[in-house]
Amino acid sequence: MQDLGISILFRGINFQRLLLGLWVTLRIALITIGISVALGLLFGLAMMSRSRTARGVCRLWLETVRIMPQLVLLYLVYFGFARLFGWDLEGELSAIIVFSFWGTAEMGDLFRGALTSIPRHQRESAAALGLTRSQINRYILLPQTARRLLPQTINLSTRIIKTTALVKMINVTEVLKVGQQIIGQFYREPSAAFWVYGTVFLLYFLVCWPISLAASRLERKWENA
């Protein structure tokens, strides 16, 4: 009975369908990561700007995404924006907007944290050695910030990938939804659900685990550098 269940995965193009479903989430995640990293660096600079307003806005933005579940924000954009502004956004686009909104703030906070964690004597010693401002930024601050920031950015990426599983809730046909379709198709096989959901579980793990490993390895490697 059990081997019947697992055979469903390899019947026809079921496995390819699951992988295609996974690609839908990964595509959303990749676009989101790109936007979040780019805007997050600006966000981080804004968090450290001298303007009180800029800092306040960033603080509010960060607290909002920290407190509101991403699912609520997704609903707000997907269902709410249609009602409020008459914008009929597609599921994928809503997801990218919401996750980028969240990722930008998180990335900005990481950037701020990395930059402020550099001891002040680094900047002061560099200035004492007669380096110009841009030289200090380029040779002293940037390399050290990058080393602290990169592992954390990779971790944020896995969080974004995991969060994209939520798009199932706004009717995007991603890997879970495809899994449900396959299970519905093979409803005669009692153990189909076990194998299909188990596979989805493993697929996510196989995507995120190597990335996490890379992050922790980098972190250890650069710890004392």
Place this chain on the structure above:
Amino acid sequence: MCFTFSEKKSNIDSIFAEKGNFGGREDERMDWAFIAGHVPDYVGGAWVTLRFGLYGVGCSLVLGLICCLLRYFRIPVLRSIAHAYIELARNTPLLVQLFFLYAGLPRMGIRLSAEACAVIGLTFLGGAYMSEAFRSGLESVDKTQREAGECLGLTRGQNIRYVLLPQALATAAPALFANVIFLIKETSMFSVLAMMDLMNVADTLRTSGGRTIEVLFMLIVAYLALLLPVSLAATFTERRLRYAGFGNQHSV
């Protein structure tokens, strides 16, 4: 408060038909009577969210502490199991874990109630995050502290309780608080278990009544009411604990 649609009214009905909103055209004003009438629903939902969120947080703290100590004291075999579990739980989404627990396992003869799935799922995810938070706390405690405790003849339990944990907790507090907020937020996925948490209350009202804006507005207010106090408490505690560092602080 008044929300207007500008000029896009013509295609609005088709949008709602597609997004599963069967209530027809809504009134353009915020319907405060609707909001007042459905407050009890949301209070019920908030209760479910909070209750199961706290069960999950409590179990996660226990599981996380156990896993962390297994790794810290390098208990053979168990420490590898703990490590494998942490990697597995941290690298998969809760939604997928819940689907597996709720829809996958019954097919293999393991039948769990929705509530059990909710707590197990949240604990599975949260235990790994809590363990990592505890670990960062323990790592920040200087090794000499542990050795000094051993030299004084403290048993392992005493060492953990009186020497290591108090110092570790002070450093781990921000991460632990962040995890608490994270886990309560993650309860929004319990709606796939057909549990009437905040998210599901809102979703049910939205599809049946069609008052999308009011429903979402109340949902946001409800989550704010639940999580803002936790967030403020976290900030407060963090500020209090910032000077709790002990022994060898790396001076800059």
